[in-house]
Amino acid sequence: MGEATPREAPEAALAFVEAGRGAAIATVMETWGSAPRPAGAQLAISGDGALVGSVSGGCVEGAVAAEAVAALADGKPRLLEYGVADEDAFSVGLACGGTIRILLEPVGGAGPDPEMLAEIVAARAARRGVVLATRPGDWAHRLIADPGDPLWPEAEAALRADRSGFAGEWFLCAHAPAPRLVVVGAAHVAQHLAPMARIAGFDVTVIDPRSAFATEARFPGTRVMVDLPDEALAEVGLDSRVAVVTLTHDPKIDDPAIVATLASDAFYLGCLGSRKTHAQRLERLAGLGEALGRIHAPVGLAIGARTPAEIAVAILAEIVARLRA
Numbered sequence: 001m002g003e004a005t006p007r008e009a010p011e012a013a014l015a016f017v018e019a020g021r022g023a024a025i026a027t028v029m030e031t032w033g034s035a036p037r038p039a040g041a042q043l044a045i046s047g048d049g050a051l052v053g054s055v056s057g058g059c060v061e062g063a064v065a066a067e068a069v070a071a072l073a074d075g076k077p078r079l080l081e082y083g084v085a086d087e088d089a090f091s092v093g094l095a096c097g098g099t100i101r102i103l104l105e106p107v108g109g110a111g112p113d114p115e116m117l118a119e120i121v122a123a124r125a126a127r128r129g130v131v132l133a134t135r136p137g138d139w140a141h142r143l144i145a146d147p148g149d150p151l152w153p154e155a156e157a158a159l160r161a162d163r164s165g166f167a168g169e170w171f172l173c174a175h176a177p178a179p180r181l182v183v184v185g186a187a188h189v190a191q192h193l194a195p196m197a198r199i200a201g202f203d204v205t206v207i208d209p210r211s212a213f214a215t216e217a218r219f220p221g222t223r224v225m226v227d228l229p230d231e232a233l234a235e236v237g238l239d240s241r242v243a244v245v246t247l248t249h250d251p252k253i254d255d256p257a258i259v260a261t262l263a264s265d266a267f268y269l270g271c272l273g274s275r276k277t278h279a280q281r282l283e284r285l286a287g288l289g290e291a292l293g294r295i296h297a298p299v300g301l302a303i304g305a306r307t308p309a310e311i312a313v314a315i316l317a318e319i320v321a322r323l324r325a
Contacts, residue, residue, distance in 0.1 A: 009042035010025070010175070013044040014107075016044065016047070017117075023046055024111070025043070025112070026042065026044075026045065026055050026105075027040065027104075028055050028100055028101070028102055029079075029171050031101075037054060037056055038164075039164045040173055041054060041055050043055045043061060045065050049065060056100060063082070071111075075110060079101060079104075080102040081101045081102070103134065112141050120175050124178065127239060129145070129176045130144065131143070131144040131174050132175065133155070134171045136171065151172070179203070179242075180203040180204075180242045180243070181193075181242075181243050181244075181245065181319065182205045183207070183244075184245065184248065184257040185207075185250075185254070185272075186213035188308040189247055189312050190219070192308050193245070194219055194222045195221070195222075197316055200320065205223045206225070208224075208225075211226045228256065229257035230259070233261070238260065240266070242264075244266055245269075245270045255281075258295070259288065269294055270299035271296070272297075278297040278298065281297070299318070300317070301321070
């Protein structure tokens with residue numbers, strides 16, 4: 001079983017169905033106390049027992065998977081509740097003082113159909129937010145992506161906050177685009193930051209016009225672009241779910257990236273360098289005016305980081321803090 005963002009479960013469930021394995025999706029609907037995963041966290045379960053995602057950090061996944069067998073057999077959704085006061089929950093390890101309510105749905109039948117999952121997957125690939133609304137009373141489902149929908153204000157708020165929850169009788173599961181990190185400068189810090197960010201659920205791209213640095217060997221599993229930053233950023237796209245970090249100290253590389261990012265909706269821009277280096281940066285880019293206040297520099301939380309790996313930890317922590325603010 002691997003960790004997954006709430007948005008990875010639809011992709012996994014759709015792949016299970018297309019392979020003829022069958023699938024169910026478990027979604028955390030409500031939590032109380034110290035529940036380990038928030039509302040909207042999801043687990044995809046194949047008909048042969050494969051798991052992708054998490055609804056409790058490992059505490060109740062086994063019990064949910066067992067319930068999924070029955071759900072796939074009868075085609076009916078069910079609501080599951082686990083808590084420390086529940087003997088069944090205690091037996092599977094949810095002893096942290098919290099309670100979670102989980103919606104378990106077979107794909108097809110009374111659950112979401114494969115076409116609906118395909119729409120969610122397509123929207124995610126196109127970096128468009130979409131909300132799956134489910135009404136537990138009669139198991140009605142509908143996708144919300146249109147301002148004309150009566151529930152659009154609540155759905156839009158859920159996407160903006162990347163937070164799922166109830167709006168009246170409807171449970172809104174937000175499928176916002178995955179956060180993206182663009183690292184400008186294939187430096188030593190970037191070699192640590194890229195894999196850390198991928199583990200944290202970010203799509204990562206490393207940009208550097210210097211071909212000696214920007215290599216797949218130095219960044220295995222990461223998209224690497226040997227291009228000028230402003231051109232590469234235009235290709236990648238800078239939306240409100242994108243963070244940009246510049247690491248080269250070279251104004252010819254960093255400054256075009258900074259200008260492009262400040263002209264966009266990117267939620268974070270961090271620049272490596274000392275306070276003196278940043279003061280010089282502000283002088284060079286003074287024409288950008290108040291927008292320069294969006295720059296996080298020196299980049300990263302002040303945790304006393306010294307090594308490249310520690311600096312990467314500080315940078316990623318600051319990005320996540322900004323994303324979740």
